[in-house]
Amino acid sequence: MDARELTLALVQRIVYAASESRSYSRATVVLKQVGGNEVSAKTIERVTSAVGKELAARRDTGGVDEASRSVVETPPKLAVVESDGGRIQTRAEDSPPGVHWQQWRETKNACLLRMTCGSFDHDPHPELPQAFCDPEKVAKLAEKEPLSGLALPPEVSAKKPSSAVDWRPKRLMRTCLSSMVDSREFGCQMEREARRRRFFEAAARAFLGDGLAWNWSIQQTHFPDFIPILDFVHPLGYIYTAATIMTGDPQQTWSYYLAMTRACWQGRVDEVTAALGEWLPRQGVDAAHPLPDNDPRQAVADALRYLTNNRERMDYPRYRRLGLPVTSALMESMVKEVNYRVKGSEMFWNDPSGAEAILQVRAAALCDDDRLATYLAARPGCPYVRRPAATAV
Amino acid sequence: MDDKTEKLKEKLERLLRETGETAAELQAAERGAGKPVHFSQIEAAAHQVGSQLSCRIQERTVRELAADVPQESPCPHCGTLCRLNIERRTVNSTDGPLDLWEPHGHCTRCRRDFFPSA
Numbered sequence: 001m002d003a004r005e006l007t008l009a010l011v012q013r014i015v016y017a018a019s020e021s022r023s024y025s026r027a028t029v030v031l032k033q034v035g036g037n038e039v040s041a042k043t044i045e046r047v048t049s050a051v052g053k054e055l056a057a058r059r060d061t062g063g064v065d066e067a068s069r070s071v072v073e074t075p076p077k078l079a080v081v082e083s084d085g086g087r088i089q090t091r092a093e094d095s096p097p098g099v100h101w102q103q104w105r106e107t108k109n110a111c112l113l114r115m116t117c118g119s120f121d122h123d124p125h126p127e128l129p130q131a132f133c134d135p136e137k138v139a140k141l142a143e144k145e146p147l148s149g150l151a152l153p154p155e156v157s158a159k160k161p162s163s164a165v166d167w168r169p170k171r172l173m174r175t176c177l178s179s180m181v182d183s184r185e186f187g188c189q190m191e192r193e194a195r196r197r198r199f200f201e202a203a204a205r206a207f208l209g210d211g212l213a214w215n216w217s218i219q220q221t222h223f224p225d226f227i228p229i230l231d232f233v234h235p236l237g238y239i240y241t242a243a244t245i246m247t248g249d250p251q252q253t254w255s256y257y258l259a260m261t262r263a264c265w266q267g268r269v270d271e272v273t274a275a276l277g278e279w280l281p282r283q284g285v286d287a288a289h290p291l292p293d294n295d296p297r298q299a300v301a302d303a304l305r306y307l308t309n310n311r312e313r314m315d316y317p318r319y320r321r322l323g324l325p326v327t328s329a330l331m332e333s334m335v336k337e338v339n340y341r342v343k344g345s346e347m348f349w350n351d352p353s354g355a356e357a358i359l360q361v362r363a364a365a366l367c368d369d370d371r372l373a374t375y376l377a378a379r380p381g382c383p384y385v386r387r388p389a390a391t392a393v
Numbered sequence: 394m395d396d397k398t399e400k401l402k403e404k405l406e407r408l409l410r411e412t413g414e415t416a417a418e419l420q421a422a423e424r425g426a427g428k429p430v431h432f433s434q435i436e437a438a439a440h441q442v443g444s445q446l447s448c449r450i451q452e453r454t455v456r457e458l459a460a461d462v463p464q465e466s467p468c469p470h471c472g473t474l475c476r477l478n479i480e481r482r483t484v485n486s487t488d489g490p491l492d493l494w495e496p497h498g499h500c501t502r503c504r505r506d507f508f509p510s511a
Contacts, residue, residue, distance in 0.1 A: 007451075007486040036440075037487060383469040383507045 011047055012376040014039055018048040019341065019365040019372070052357025055364055055375065056179075059189065078117035078169055078323065079202035081194060081223055082331035083110040083186075083215050086178070088342050088359075090351035099348050107342070107359060108186040108214075110177045111334045112193055115169035117204050118323040124167035125320055128262045132236060135254060141233055142240040147250035169325055175371070178338050178363040180356045183214035191222040200225075206319070208328040210234045211306055216313075230313040231328040235306065236261055239272065242303035245296050246279055267317040269307055276304040338362055416442045444488035451486060455493045459510070466509040468500035475500050477509065 006014070013035050017027040024041040031037045031044070085106050092101035131137055139146040175197065177189055194200060207226040209215030211234055219228050243257040260272045280300060285291055291298045307314070316326050341362045342349065349355035364372035420438050424430055465474050477496040484491050498507045 005482075005484055007484055007491070009487045010485055013487060035487065036444075037485075039485075381508075381510070383509060384505065 014044050014047050015051050018044050019361050049357045052360040055360040075198040075201035076114040078115040078204045079199035080113040080206045082208040082328045084331045086335050089348050091348040093350040108179050109335050110190050112175050114173040120321050123317040123320050124165050128265045142237040150250045173368045175367040176363040178359040180352050187218035187222045206324045228313045230310045232326045238303035238306045242300045245299050269314045273307050447488040448491050451491050459494045462496040470503050473502045
């Protein structure tokens with residue numbers, strides 16, 4: 001039992017309520033109305049922060065022993081590691097009440113997925129999926145306004161169900177990591193988690209990310225024999241934006257987008273880079289005449305650079321034949337789940353310890369292996385009135 | 394399962410039945426004859442009895458554990474053997490506040506209190 005005023009079971013309720021509610025004050029409502037426990041927001045904050053710091057200390061000292069794990073895994077058939085950045089608002093620690101030195105900081109997030117795995121003799125889905133042929137959905141994915149005055153192609157307006165086999169791997173078990181540390185340290189955390197879950201013994205291994213450089217540094221340093229895959233949604237966004245610049249009217253833009261995206265989906269990335277590479281000199285743009293940053297044609301140069309830099313991670317037909325995922329939708333989903341708790345216009349976390357603590361608690365709560373409940377059930381007591389700050393336990 | 398455990402289970406079952414009957418009678422007496430009642434009131438009152446019972450069990454069990462603690466314990470910091478006193482403190486549980494009796498030491502060398510049961 002905790003050395004002070006709360007039993008283990010109550011601590012568990014408090015930490016889960018804090019992790020799953022938007023704020024500590026909403027957690028008080030959940031605790032009162034769902035559990036019948038009257039606990040102040042300040043107590044919830046203090047307990048959650050202490051547990052988060054313990055989780056961070058335990059992670060850093062490698063204190064997650066096999067005996068404390070609720071699920072002991074066999075090596076997966078398909079192990080998928082995905083990483084992405086997030087954002088969090090912080091304030092200076094040890095400052096007077098209020099928000100001081102507020103700033104946006106990047107968080108690092110990763111999910112490690114055991115997935116179903118099939119393999120195919122031929123590309124199981126050579127045609128561009130319907131979702132990427134829907135102008136409204138595509139505009140949303142590219143974070144752009146929908147094309148106005150576009151006559152929908154018949155196959156989109158009919159919205160026929162696809163007859164293609166569902167080749168996509170399915171999630172079996174997910175564990176999550178989230179932290180404020182830099183990418184070098186985060187890569188070590190990811191590798192430790194992957195080793196615990198025996199991902200390096202998996203029959204098939206893949207690493208997915210967007211174009212962020214640190215994703216691929218981590219992949220090359222810690223997961224060199226995982227197949228690196230660029231999330232297909234990201235080049236799609238670049239291509240869509242480039243198409244709006246390269247063409248005059250919406251119909252032409254849409255046709256151009258479809259042709260280039262289909263080429264990427266089918267592994268013909270070189271055709272797209274060639275088309276972009278030919279268009280830019282025609283606009284008088286070359287190494288000797290670079291574009292200013294605010295020139296709209298910069299979007300085309302950006303798309304060309306992005307596709308060229310990531311060319312080796314865009315062999316999508318091969319990935320589909322191997323039964324590997326080609327989008328990091330599950331990672332995006334996890335980032336949204338983390339953000340639900342930590343990101344908001346009025347949410348500020350002490351930098352770094354408060355932010356790190358809530359990220360640890362939230363990430364642990366999002367894991368499928370009940371690691372947070374397992375830890376809280378066996379949380380060692382403290383022989384003193386006050387727990388020493390974030391001791392490794 | 395040995396004989397003692399079996400007898401204790403039977404006793405618990407009998408006492409729970411009696412507790413249920415007594416609590417229902419108490420609810421009815423407090424409500425007054427012929428007064429309408431909503432099920433939520435029945436449920437809340439029953440739950441309160443359950444929580445009280447839970448607290449009693451926890452208090453009793455911890456008291457027994459405290460009784461078995463030796464009179465002295467080493468300080469967790471410096472290892473000096475210190476005398477232990479059994480003291481009461483209030484702890485919040487999921488079923489409400491509990492009064493627990495537990496060993497409490499004071500290290501004169503570290504000038505610090507400690508709780509060996511933690």
